[in-house]
Amino acid sequence: MENNNKSIHEFDLNLICEYFLGLKRQGPGSPEVTxxxxxxxxxxxxxxSILDIGCGTGGQTIIVAQNAPGxxxxxxxxPAFVxxxxxxAKVLGLQERVEGVVGSMDDLPFNDEEFDVIWCEGxxxxxxxxxxLMEWRRFLKKGGYIAATEASWFTEERPEEIEKFWKDAYPGIDTIANKVNQMQKAGYVPVAVFTLPENCWIDNFYVPQTALQEDFLKKHSGNQAAERFVAYQRYEAELYYKYKKYYxxxxxxxxxI
Known part of the structure; x- marks a missing residue:
């Protein structure tokens, strides 16, 4: 498959946005996990005050709002996600407490020590x-929390195929122990770590994409970039089913602190 070694970051942002806009969640997760x-x-x-960075269309943000004050x-x-x-938020009557804004996570327009919690799923x-962890820390009040999901290795050794895929897609992937160490070095006390169950990936992320993919391809018939992107998403799902015990x-x- 020609796109096996391609990273999602190499695809057109407009295509990525349109594709994921059709999903309730833009990444693995579940209300229970949140x-x-x-x-x-x-x-x-x-x-x-809580800040959800990379909020997408707000699948997890709404759950936070329904289960936490502030x-x-x-x-x-x-912008389409926001x-x-x-x-x-308006449909659920949460617009007085929940607001989405357009911005980049590497140039956030907030004040130092403005938030009690920073959230970031996927x-x-x-x-x-x-x-x-290091750059966002300044936006947290002392004693404030950060909660983030991160791609992690579950084992010390992995098959070459999945190792290569993640090395290309996200070289920052590492073992849970090393991620906890990174958190400590960035100036946090690790409070909790737990792995997301398989349904967060399969039922809530990959399965919902199957019907969407057919419609997406029909809409972009003959568009090779769209075809390659869908092929990449399908390949990623195949790898998860095959190697999910490793990551x-x-x-x-x-x-x-």
Whole structure:
């Protein structure tokens, strides 16, 4: 397959946005996992401020809002995601507490120590786990929490095919132990770490893409870039089914020292 060694970052951003806009979630996860991560965060009140970086259309942000007090700002690079995010918040009557804004995670327009919690599900890889932890730390109040999912190796050794795929797609992938060490070095006390179950990937991410892919290809009939992108997504799913015991997402929760 010609696109096996291609990274998702090499595809057209407009195509990526259009494709993932059709999904309820733009990455692996579940309401149960979000609530579980929230359970490790203490001291939130109606005056708390939460920032969800790389919020997408807000699948996880809405769950946070429904299970935690305070005001929540979601930030994402894609205006179409943010527009849908705000529509979803309004439909659920959360618009007074939840707001989506357009912005880049490597140039956030916020004040130092503005937030009690920084949330990031399935997006920190865009800037890199260690870099994200270090650069976003200044936006957290002392004692504030960061909660992020990150691609992680579950074993010390992996088959060559999956090792090569992730080396090309995200060289920052590492073992859970090394990720915890990175969190400590970035100035956080690790509070909790747990792996996401398979349904977060299969039922909530890969399966919903199957019907969407056919419609996407019909809409972009003859568009080779769209065809290659769908082929890449299908290949990624195949690899997960084949090698899921070797890798996945882990949720890392840390408290700023």
């Amino acid at each position: 609530v579980k991560a929230l359970s490790f965060i203490e001291g939130l009140s109606k005056n708390s 005001k929540i700002i979601g930030v994402d690079l894609f 527009e849908k995010f705000n529509e979803n 997006a920190i890889y865009n800037i890199g786990f260690q870099r994200g 996945g997402y882990a949720f890392y929760i840390g408290r700023k």
